[in-house]
Amino acid sequence: MSYRDYTLPDPETQPEFYADVPTKRLVAFAIDTVVSILIALLILPFTAFIGIFFFAFLVSASGFIYRVVTLATGSATWGMRLVSLEMRDRAGQRFDLATAFLHTVGFYISCAVFPLQLISVILMLTTARAQGLSDHLLGSVAINRSARF
Numbered sequence: 001m002s003y004r005d006y007t008l009p010d011p012e013t014q015p016e017f018y019a020d021v022p023t024k025r026l027v028a029f030a031i032d033t034v035v036s037i038l039i040a041l042l043i044l045p046f047t048a049f050i051g052i053f054f055f056a057f058l059v060s061a062s063g064f065i066y067r068v069v070t071l072a073t074g075s076a077t078w079g080m081r082l083v084s085l086e087m088r089d090r091a092g093q094r095f096d097l098a099t100a101f102l103h104t105v106g107f108y109i110s111c112a113v114f115p116l117q118l119i120s121v122i123l124m125l126t127t128a129r130a131q132g133l134s135d136h137l138l139g140s141v142a143i144n145r146s147a148r149f
Helices: 003-007 021-047 050-074 078-082 097-112 114-126 133-138
Strands: 085-088 141-144
Touching: 021 050, 021 078, 021 085, 021 114, 021 141, 050 097, 078 085, 097 114, 097 133, 114 133
Parallel strands: none
Antiparallel strands: 085 141
């Protein structure tokens, strides 16, 4: 057994923590994308509408900040909270700022490089803890909040 086995719920003995996590993560991703676009739209007038020319970057930058802040303060983005998901680190603790930042960097890299995104999705669908690529690297997991330990 590894260190992680003692601190995170075991998917074999406590499967309720990981039930429907890949589907919930997909829904949360869609919600968080909409929130990022809305934040960028709110910022747009403050750029004197020049942000229209680099709107994709504005969405990406505002989404990055949104993701780091929400993960660091509540261990879940607003989309994750709506679907009752919560991120935990390898010790079973909520994300701190550093972990939220590293997880977001990993998420953005895997989204930017299609083969990494594909690997991440495959890992979420096939591993017992439904972990994506950045989750595997950090030892983090997404768990159902309603089954919290």
